[in-house]
Amino acid sequence: MIEGRDESENRAVRLTGGMVGGGPGSFIGAVHRSAASFDGMAEYVAGAFSRSYEKSLQTGKELGLDEDRVYDGFERMAEVEASREDGIDFVSIVVPNKFHYPVAKAFLERGINVICDKPLTFTSEQAEELQKLTEENDLFFGVTYVYSGYPAVKHAREIVRRGDIGDVRVVQGEYPQEWLAQPVEEEGNKQAEWRTDPEFSGRSNCVGDIGSHIENTVSYVTGLEIKELSANLDIFGEGRKLDDNAAMLLKFEGGATGSFWCSQVAIGHDNGLKVRVYGTEGSLIWKQEDPDHLEVNYLGKPKTVLSRGRDELYSSGEEKVRLPAGHPEGFYEAFANVYRSYLGALAEKKRGGDPDPEDFDYPSVKAGVQGVKFINACVDSSQAGGEWVELD
Ligand SMILES: NC(=O)c1ccc[n+]([C@@H]2O[C@H](COP(=O)([O-])OP(=O)(O)OC[C@H]3O[C@@H](n4cnc5c(N)ncnc54)[C@H](O)[C@@H]3O)[C@@H](O)[C@H]2O)c1
Incomplete structure (x- = not known):
């Protein structure tokens, strides 16, 4: 690059x-x-x-x-x-x-x-x-x-690309939040008002708003495209027209499988995006609320937790490091x-x-197209009772 x-x-x-x-x-x-x-x-x-x-x-x-x-x-x-x-x-x-x-x-x-x-x-x-x-x-x-802008995520992507953890077998992604556990859209919260309104939000709220972030982060890190998925979208908020919780099973091109969960009614969670990637020789775990660290495990070796700014990352991540270790970088820097x-x-x-x-x-329009296909496939699948839907 x-x-x-x-x-x-x-x-x-x-x-x-x-x-x-x-x-x-x-x-x-x-x-x-x-x-x-x-x-x-x-x-x-x-x-x-x-x-x-x-x-x-x-x-x-x-x-x-x-x-x-x-x-x-x-x-x-x-x-x-x-x-x-x-x-x-x-x-x-x-x-x-x-x-x-x-x-x-x-x-x-x-x-x-x-x-x-x-x-x-x-x-x-x-x-x-x-x-x-x-x-x-x-x-x-x-x-x-x-x-995709976090140095640790860029390092994770390079680990997968180079084959350091072998062939990817399983991917787990989750993004729980609690902010829509109550009907804040009826209490003047502007961001909640339009997100829960199909006219402004589209066919999905939760999957579109945060499920799409899981999809992109996983696709960025693993380079894998989703081949087909089965989804279940829930509406817990009374009177809501769009999903506020969803779970998906996924099959990726090349044979890897996985599952995603996104929720806006998960009490106790702020912005709990977490991605776990399991390969034939190792695994990776990254959490957006602790973004400077990346857990990397190799079969038969002790667990390692890399620290952005202290441990050298692959160049695509290292060149985006702005501060010494221990001075947290976050959303703005990413x-x-x-x-x-x-x-x-x-x-x-x-x-x-x-x-x-x-x-x-940077994520291009192609990633944007992929994200829209993912959201629509989730809605289609859920409306068809969880039927497996292919992403073209
Ligand atoms: N990448 C991320 O991490 C991230 C985070 C939050 C929001 N978003 C996305 O950003 C977008 C905005 O979200 P938000 O939470 O900031 O919304 P918001 O409601 O806080 O702000 C929307 C703004 O757009 C203005 N607006 C609405 N219609 C307009 C029009 N036709 N012309 C000009 N201005 C108009 C509103 O007046 C308001 O100032 C959404 O698509 C959301 O999904 C992305």
Whole structure:
């Protein structure tokens, strides 16, 4: 994996971004803004931060943007930014799921690079259309599957790639949370309101919101694609229309098997993403709430726990380490690592190069397409009583 040029060379290319979503009181928009500027490679100069122009202006002012670059709607923003000589190099899409597709399409069609949050779209057709637009227009499309940004996860991926733990036999993934154990969507929690509403969330809540993170983290670490799955989606919250708990059995290409569990009603858990990979010669365990450590076991050898910053990781992980061991790195740093790779590709292109997206270590539109297929297969399977469903 080539990660573009030296950091200082990348910083010398001034990249400018725009944002759709991320207005007052929102969650992930501010994380994207920190992540994109973490390494001094980009700054935001434009935005349509909310469906309300007043709220959008409020965020624009807080960020010190020129008023003429705060837009009343993403269509207008795409149109004007594409026509400006100093128009944005990329747009960050941080709106509820429903809007990912139309917003991404509007910018791709006007030749603007996109980095979008997950799940990419509602349907596979929409996701594939975005992939086609990206390729046809020679653009870069990142999907912010943040867990791929942790150095320990990158090291885990390299361990599997090199065959250090042998052939993967079994994969276990889980992502329990407790935040929807009560009907907080009826008590003014904005994030819960749209996530539990099919109009804004899509066909699934829990699988789309956090099951998709398990799928991507497992796929990133193991390189395995899911061949077929059997899923059961539950709705525990009274009156809810979408799942708040789900379990899946999986068969991967090449013969490995596994199971995933995601839940938003698992009392006692915050963001308990955990991935375990068992091979013929060893195993790996990574937990997002203890992200600096990676448990690695080899048959007949004592258990080892690698510490990010202390123990040397394979280069793809080591080059993303920012702090000495014991100074915890977390969500912000991982997000910034996703952006660093994505912006590295944009910087190379802006310099006049012809970078290949495959050479940069960020989750691309292909991972986004895969995620949408996974979510829809889970819903289809559950609706068919747990029938095994193939992912094409
Ligand atoms: N990668 C991750 O780890 C991660 C974490 C959290 C959320 N997400 C994803 O990020 C997205 C946003 O989630 P959130 O929790 O930040 O939501 P949120 O409700 O906190 O924020 C959404 C923002 O989008 C704005 N908005 C809505 N429609 C808009 C439109 N048409 N044009 C412009 N702005 C609009 C809202 O006003 C709000 O400011 C979701 O797709 C979610 O799945 C990803």
